[in-house]
Amino acid sequence: MKNGMTIIICTHNGAARLSQTIIHITQQVVSPSIHWEVILADNGSSDDTIATAETIWNANCPENIPFRIIKEPKPGKLYALQKAIQKAEYEFLIICDDDNWLAPDYIEKAYNILHTMPEVAAAGGRGIPATDASELPDWFAAHSQDYATGPQADKNGILKPGSRLWGAGLVTRRSVYLNMYKNYQSFLEESEVNILSAEDTEYCLRLTLKGYKLYYDDRLVYQHFIGAHKLNTEFRDQLVKGFRDSDAILLKYYVAIKVHVDTGRSFNRTKLLLAMPFRLLFAFSKRRTEKARNILFHLLPFDIPTDDISKRIKAFIQND
Template sequence: MTKGVTIIICTYNGAERLGKTIEYIAQQSLTDIPWEVILVDNASTDNSSATGQSEWDKYELSHVSFRLISEPKPGKLYALQKAIQAARYEYLITCDDDNWLAPDYAKRIYDTFELTPEVAAIGGRGIPVTEGKPLPDWFKDYEVVYAVGPQAKKHGIMPVRSILWGAGLSTRKSVYLEMYKTFPSFLIEHDTDIIFAEDTEYCLRLILKGYRLFYDAGLVYHHFIADYKLDVKRRDAYLGRFKDANVVLRKYYAAMRAKLKTKGRPDIWFLLLIITPFNYIFSFSRKRAEKARNTLFHMLPFGIKSDPISTRIKEFIKE
């Protein structure tokens, strides 16, 4: 892969938001590092592509390639994967069309990847910006829903079971392609209406394959939040979509519990092997029974019956 940075903007009807987003991208301090920008129009019905191009042209950055890509199939996952296939450079930054990257964002990403070869993904700290409406009292308790706030307690390589969100997420192109080379997203296999947590699934795949995630406390972006998104109904709608996605994600977590929690710890493996069947047999919750069954499925060397997605996750781990 060619060393450099590709910044990917996935947009759906983002014409009104793209001006500010592109303004901040144009200010990136990458003087000696090759970089490019890819704008993916994901089934927009406004003039997002034309707006994005005209906004970029204002900055006369002739040494930086700005490419427009169209992805007619709705869903950020489809737009993102199409852009990653087209990316020229190894280090990728996902910039939502309402994210404003700090001027040193791309440089920090480049330097961190160069210094930490074991790291496959990097995340930063989001700062909320509104149209003028004050943040509601409940906002602090729901920051993760809006991809703002710190993503870890401290700067550096994150604990094994921690994940990063998609806003401002950076990764290596070669690793991303590896994660989906044989196995497409299982969110798609379950239900096309829940392609909402593609960032979480990606991080879980990285962790199961032994890669590390990194939180950079100094890696900052502002997340513009329109007033209509600060409504309780809208907030709860976002939470509902996360809940739907968890139908698939909790199968990954069962695999993590069986594989990572017991790695190098035969005592914990043995304890889980004793406790988990009891949790399955005597559980009064379908969800808890499923968790116990899927944990056993990944622990035992011989086959037991499981659902198709858990089976595919096991195949993914072994690949």
């Protein structure tokens, strides 16, 4: 892949949101040695998203910076994102939601992180809420992370295994992303409810299972525009429900991380193996029973009955 940075904006009916998002991208201050481009991934929009985006870009664009539009009619950010990544010209990527306003040095800082730290597969930064409401509601501080705002870690540096980074402003490597889904497409697709919004968490958990590092840097700053219509308890509760629904799939990844990453030495794995039959025997809820069984499934050298997704997570870990 070429050395440089591709910014990917995924949007669905984003005409009303894209103006400031694109303008902030055109205001990036980037060293001449860093080549970059922008891809707008239109996810089945029925408004004038494309015309609006082209007009704003042409009126404000930096000289000689490509702006490409691709279309993905299948509903879901995951599908638009993956198609855009396949089309990306450069190895380094910034995933910019259509309501993310990147700070002027975002490309420069993101590029330097990935360029100087080859062990880092993905990095995230700090989101600052912006809104057209008169003020943020009293409950917002307790739910700031649900809205991808605030810090993502207590300090800058490599995150511990099992951590995740928000899709908003996510910085990653094209080759690594494609490899994470080369043989196993997202398991979120198989849920009975729509939990595709958790694709960022699934990606981070897959990275951890394959031994890659996640990195947090609070110098990567973006504003997340949150319209007043999203600052009510009904929208908030629906947002939280989506995260909880995704646990039906994501908890299977966390179990795998507990066994294959967290336990480390064989001594710790042996202790875990000895404890699991008792936990299974005295598990008084379906969720605890499933967790204990899946831990055993990952610990034992032979297969025991478990669900299909856990089987494929184990196969994903073992697949080169």
